[in-house]
Amino acid sequence: MINFIKLAPMQDQLDAHIRKKQGLEGQDLLLNTIFALQVEVAELANEVRFFKHWSKDQEPRTAQYYFKDAYGRWDPVSEKYWRMTYGDPEDKDLEGERWKVRNPVLVEYVDCLHFLLSIGNQAQVDWSEITAKNNSGMDMQECFGYLMILISNMWTYKKHPIFDPDIDMHIRHCLSDAVSILWQIAQLLNFTAEDIEAAYLAKHEVNYERQAKGY
Structure with a gap:
């Protein structure tokens, strides 16, 4: 509780x-x-x-990935795009300088x-x-x-x-x-x-x- x-x-x-x-x-x-x-x-x-x-x-949105652009802005990206561009999220430091994930x-x-x-x-x-x-x-x-x-x-x-x-x-x-x-x-x-x-x-x-x- x-x-x-x-x-x-x-x-x-x-x-x-x-x-x-x-x-x-x-x-x-x-x-x-x-x-x-x-x-x-x-x-x-x-x-x-x-x-x-x-x-x-109809699945709950339990993960949203973000990547920091050249201007320091956090842009949301799809999991598919993330995997194509950055690889498996599990292999990344998701709280790192250039990427993060939130629920x-x-x-x-x-x-x-x-x-x-x-x-x-x-x-x-x-x-x-x-x-x-x-x-x-x-x-x-x-x-x-x-x-x-x-x-x-x-x-x-x-x-x-x-x-x-x-x-x-x-x-x-x-x-x-x-x-x-x-x-x-x-x-x-x-x-x-x-x-x-x-x-x-x-x-x-x-x-x-x-x-x-x-x-």
Whole structure:
């Protein structure tokens, strides 16, 4: 299981840094953050490709190769082109000076995790109480379908607090179920908690760098 107790304070610090950097202190950003999570989940689904019945290529995008051009730009290249030009990727130092590989699915997954943590922090979730329910019977389509519904429900509770003023309580319930489904997606993709944490920490540093560069 993902170590939310470790990652949530880090996300809170990053969000505070962004608020200060962007002049957003004191503003309620929960609706934006929920919407951002929905966008990232869609981007994750696009890389997983499970729904693309019109394509013969329905395998998750777990490897994207890059080569640094003469101007220092990292250009994505196909695996076929890579093999024709540079040989077997397994024989290369993929983190070397001129080439690298990344896992687009894992990158999108941790983007979802960033916003999920941010929503939980804003809704005052007690992360010690968050545990993954057993969703082992759910396939990829069910996971993404129900995850989208849960995120939409969070947005609705926040946008239209008509019947119950305890918005955070409803959002916490939705988020708890979303955590379980996101973990089931990780299981279906054969991601370990260690894989996810390492990718999260790497992207965490990138996010700070982006703020420093005026992203």
